[in-house]
Amino acid sequence: MQPHFTINWLAVGASVLASFALGNVWYGAIFRNAWCRAMGLGQGNKPSGAEIAKGSVLNVFATFLMAFVLLHSANVWRPSVWVPGQTDDAPYVYGFFAGFFTWLGFVMPTLLNGVAFERKPWKVFFINAVFQFISLQAMGMILSCWR
Secondary structure, eight states: OOOOOOOOHHHHHHHHHHHHHHHHIIIIIITHHHHHHHHTOOGGGOOOHHHHHHHHHHHHHHHHHHHHHHHHHHHHTOHHHHSTTOOOSOHHHHHHHHHHHHIIIIIHHHHHHHHHHSOOOHHHHHHHHHHHHHHHHHHHHHHHHOO
16 A cells, blocks of 8 residues: 655745744744854854855755655655545644654754764754754644645
8 A cells, every 4th residue: 555645845845934934033033142152153153155055055955855755754644645535634633743753753863963972062952952843843734734
């Protein structure tokens, strides 16, 4: 038995935009100073325009990959994907679990490795971990509710 679903590219794009908007608020307005201090970045360590552009392009690519894979994960939870004609009662549940288990099984171990082997402070871990959870939840909701 194979799952049957289509890829909603608009939902994938909206997920990427939502993650970027959340990241802008999270790392800009809310935790900019705390994150920079924890990372050891002072006022003199501002990135150049080229560095910001390169980071943004890589981030768009990485967030697109995450949204694309999360779409598949969210759809696998749906009964209608496996049994045509079956109803999907609460699409937000599929989005929640797809985001939660992706965060728990893939993002958290990677962030923990940053603390263990890259000497990143726990404060950076918590700021990043909570952002990734919120971002994956937003993307999961968009991808599961907008079919």
